[in-house]
Amino acid sequence: MLAPVDQLADARAEAVLFDFSGTLFDDTGVLDPAALAAAAARHGVRLDETGAAEVIRRTLRHVDSPEGFAAREGCDLSPQAHRRVWTTLIADAGPFEAPLVEALYACLTDPHAWLPYPDTVPVLRALREAGVRTGVLSNIGWDIRPAFARVEVLDALHTVVLSCEHGLAKPDPALFALACERLGTPPGRVLYVGDDPAKDGAAVRAGLPVYLLPSERSAGAARGLAAVLRLVR
Known part of the structure; x- marks a missing residue:
């Protein structure tokens, strides 16, 4: 679901911000x-x-x-x-x-316990190759960068904004604004991709269009991230 759609009606997004847990990395099998x-x-x-x-x-x-x-x-x-x-x-x-x-x-x-969805790495690499500025904005209490480094896509991210490093958490609009500033892109041209209607959907309050992934997830299945590639320049 994209909301609000009209913000991307005339021009596609120039940058993308992703949520981490449940969006790029599977949160259901961490405890083994x-x-x-x-x-x-x-x-x-x-x-x-x-x-x-x-x-x-x-x-x-x-x-x-x-x-x-x-x-x-x-x-x-x-x-x-x-x-x-x-x-x-x-x-x-x-x-x-x-x-x-x-x-x-x-x-x-443990960053090694968090596994990316099957489409996470291909989509992040495709965005990097297309020259799209990309980042991660997450409510988290520990450093997730090693999880991206382990699957060799940390260099695909222009910024990683973690709530625990700034004392701010979604749905606070200030955290979204900070992430857009780090990307160097106006909020209206930054697509936010997440799975939580309340916390991720709050990006619209900071002026970002939002793409919400389905809440239903199947073990080992792609998350539906390929749709993001059609929403960016």
């Missing part, structure tokens, strides 16, 4: 039982994959509950806030002891 069991061992905790799967299930059930969502408010404004909020949520999900909490938090924020 084998990886958690290995991380737990490094923290002195004996945990087999069956036990790790149960820990993950209990954690996700708690953090994705209405109470968990409420507790996560403001967690992306700094790395310290992110660690404090998420380790508290993880601990309360068990309750789990500190070493296991640290192991799970390490898995959650």
